[in-house]
Amino acid sequence: MLFLVRRHRRLALPFSSLHAPAPAPAPTLPSSLDASAVLKTLSLYANDWRRALDFFHWSASPAGANLPPTAATLARAVDILGKHFEFPLATSLLLSHHDPGDPTFLRPALRALLNRLAAANLIDDALHAFESTAASIGLCDEVSFHILVDALCDHRRVDEADHLCFGKDPPPFPPGTKTHNLLLRGWAKAHAWARLRQLWFDMDRRGVAKDLHSYSIYMDALAKSGKPWKAFKVFKEMKQRGIRIDTVAYNTAIHAVGMAQGVDSAVRLYRQMVDAGCKPNIATYNAIIKLFCKEGRFKEGYAFVQQMRKTGCKPDVLTYHCFFQYLSRPQEVLGLFEKMLERGCQPRMDTYVMLIKRFGRWGFLRPVFIVWKAMEEQGLSPDAFAYNALIDALLQKGMVDLARKYDEKMLAKGLSPKPRKELGTKLPEAESDSDNTLDGVL
Numbered sequence: 433m434l435f436l437v438r439r440h441r442r443l444a445l446p447f448s449s450l451h452a453p454a455p456a457p458a459p460t461l462p463s464s465l466d467a468s469a470v471l472k473t474l475s476l477y478a479n480d481w482r483r484a485l486d487f488f489h490w491s492a493s494p495a496g497a498n499l500p501p502t503a504a505t506l507a508r509a510v511d512i513l514g515k516h517f518e519f520p521l522a523t524s525l526l527l528s529h530h531d532p533g534d535p536t537f538l539r540p541a542l543r544a545l546l547n548r549l550a551a552a553n554l555i556d557d558a559l560h561a562f563e564s565t566a567a568s569i570g571l572c573d574e575v576s577f578h579i580l581v582d583a584l585c586d587h588r589r590v591d592e593a594d595h596l597c598f599g600k601d602p603p604p605f606p607p608g609t610k611t612h613n614l615l616l617r618g619w620a621k622a623h624a625w626a627r628l629r630q631l632w633f634d635m636d637r638r639g640v641a642k643d644l645h646s647y648s649i650y651m652d653a654l655a656k657s658g659k660p661w662k663a664f665k666v667f668k669e670m671k672q673r674g675i676r677i678d679t680v681a682y683n684t685a686i687h688a689v690g691m692a693q694g695v696d697s698a699v700r701l702y703r704q705m706v707d708a709g710c711k712p713n714i715a716t717y718n719a720i721i722k723l724f725c726k727e728g729r730f731k732e733g734y735a736f737v738q739q740m741r742k743t744g745c746k747p748d749v750l751t752y753h754c755f756f757q758y759l760s761r762p763q764e765v766l767g768l769f770e771k772m773l774e775r776g777c778q779p780r781m782d783t784y785v786m787l788i789k790r791f792g793r794w795g796f797l798r799p800v801f802i803v804w805k806a807m808e809e810q811g812l813s814p815d816a817f818a819y820n821a822l823i824d825a826l827l828q829k830g831m832v833d834l835a836r837k838y839d840e841k842m843l844a845k846g847l848s849p850k851p852r853k854e855l856g857t858k859l860p861e862a863e864s865d866s867d868n869t870l871d872g873v874l
Contacts, residue, residue: 465497467505474508479813479847481516484509485525501529507540514548519557522548523565535570542566543579550583555592558583574605578614585618590627593618609635613645620653628653644670648681655688663688679705679713687719695723714745721751725758749780756786765790766799773806781807785817792825800825816847827854 470491477484488509490496501509506529513522526541542565549558562580566572584593594615597607605611612635619628632650635642647670654663667685670677682705690698698720705712717740724733733755737747752772759765769787772779784807791799804822807814814822819842826835836855843849 465491465499467499467502470497470499470502470505471508474505474512476811476813478512478515479815479845481512481518484512485521503537503540506538507544510541511544511548514545514552517552519545519549519552519554523561527565527569530569532570538569539571539575539579542569542571542576543583546580546583547586550587550589553587553589555584555589559596577605578610581611581614581618585614585621588618588622590615590618590622590624607640609641609643609646612640613643613649616646616649616653620649620656623657625653625657644675644678644681647675648684651681651688652684655684655691660688660692664692677708677710679710679716682710683713683715683719686716687723690719690723695720695727695729698723712743712745714740714748714751717745718748718750718754722754722757725754728758730755730759747775747777749777749783752777752779753783753786756783756790762791762794762796762799766802769803769806773810778810779807781812781815781818784812784814785821788818788821788825792821792828795828797825797829797831814842816842816849819847820850823850823852823855827852 470488473487473491474484477487488501488505491499491505492501506526510522510526513519513525522545526538526545529538529541531537542561545561545565546558549555549561558580562572562576566576581593581596584590584596597603597611597615612631615631616628619625619631628650634640635646647666651663651666651670654660654666664685667677667681667688670681682701686698686701686705689701702712702716702720705716717736721733721736721740724730724736737751740747740751752768755768756765759768765787769779784803787803788800791797791803800822804814804818807818819838823835823838823842826832826838832854839849839852839855
C-alpha cells in the first residue's frame with residue numbers, strides 16, 4: 433500500500449477519527465479462481481480488449497482455470513469488446529454461449545451489446561441486434577425490447593426510442609407504465625424538459641397508471657431542471673395520494689429540498705424519513721454529505737460520515753468524491769485519499785482523473801504523480817481521460833518532453849489522443865475501405 437502523507441505530518445482528518453477496523457488476518461491465496469476474481473480481472477483489462485478476451489477464454493478453458501463463464505463475466509467481456517467497437521467479436525462471443533435450455537443466461541450479455549451499440553450511435557445495428565441476434569437466441573421478447581429502449585434513452589437517442597414505441601400501429605409491444613417510465617428517464621437525461629412534461633401529461637391522456645418510479649423520475653427531473661421547489665411539491669402530492677414512498681423517492685426529495693432550501697432542510701426531511709420507518713441507504717447519506725460540502729461545512733459532513741457508519745453503511749467512492757470535489761487544501765485532499773486506500777475503498781478511474789485534474793490546476797505535480805502511481809499499484813490501466821489529465825498538468829508546468837512521452841504511450845495503446853500543437857501529436861492515418869473490411873461482416 434502506498435502511504436501518501438508522511439507519518440510525522442499526518443492530518444487529523446475526521447475520517448481517521450472513526451473506529452479503526454480490527455487487524456485483518458494474513459491473506460491466503462485462493463486455491464482456485466472464482467467468478468468474482470474473473471470479473472474483477474476483466475475490469476482491470478477494460479482498456480485492452482485483446483488481453484481481456486484472452487483472459488476470458490483462458491479462465492474457461494480446461495488448460496486454464498476451467499471455470500465456466502457466468503452471465504456476469506460473459507456480459508463484461510461483451511461490454512469490453514463493444515467499448516472498443518469490436519462488435520462482430522462481441523456478437524460472436526455472445527452467440528457461442530447460447531444454451532437453448534436457458535436463453536435468459538444471455539440476457540445480461542445482450543444488454544451489454546445493445547448498450548454499446550447505442551453508445552456508438554449505431555442505431556440501425558442495435559435494432560438489427562434486437563430483431564436478429566436476440567430472436568436467434570429466443571430473447572426477442574418484451575423484456576429485451578425494454579432493454580433496447582433503455583439503451584437508446586440512456587445515450588440520448590430518445591427520439592428513436594419514442595418512434596420505436598409509438599411509431600408503428602400496432603406497436604411492437606403495448607406501451608405500459610414501464611415503457612413510459614423509460615422514456616421519461618430518457619427525456620430527463622437529454623434535458624428535454626418540455627418533451628418530458630408532455631409525456632407526463634400524455635400518460636394521463638392515454639390512461640397509463642403512474643407508479644412510484646414515474647413520480648421519482650419526474651421529481652428528479654424537476655430538481656435537475658432548476659425547479660427543486662416543484663419537485664418537493666410533487667413529493668408532497670405523492671404523500672397526499674397515499675403512494676407508499678420508498679428510499680429512492682425520499683433520496684430525490686432530500687436532494688431537491690436541499691437545493692431549494694439548504695442542507696438543514698434536507699437533514700430535517702432525513703429525520704422524517706427515519707421516523708416514518710424508511711431505512712436510509714448510502715445514497716441518502718451521500719446526498720446530505722454533498723450538500724454539507726457544497727456549503728463548506730466539512731466538519732458537519734465528516735460527522736455525518738460517522739453517523740453513516742453507525743447505521744452500518746460504509747463510505748463508498750461517491751462519499752469521498754463529495755469531499756474531493758469541494759476541499760480546497762491539497763494536503764487535506766491527499767490525506768483523505770490515503771485514508772480511502774487504507775480503508776479498502778477502491779477508487780474508480782474517474783476518481784483518479786478528478787484528483788489529477790485538481791492537483792494539476794493547483795500546480796502541484798508531486799501529488800499528481802503520487803495519484804498516478806497509486807492507480808498503477810491498484811492494477812488499473814489508465815484511460816484516455818487519465819492520460820490527458822496528466823499531460824495537461826505537465827504542460828502547465830512546462831514539462832514538454834515528459835508530456836510528449838506520455839502522449840506517445842497513450843497513442844501506442846490505441847487510445848484516442850488529444851491533438852496538441854506543442855507536442856506535435858500525429859493522429860493515426862485513416863485506413864482505406866478495403867483495409868477496414870471484415871470478411872463475412874461488411
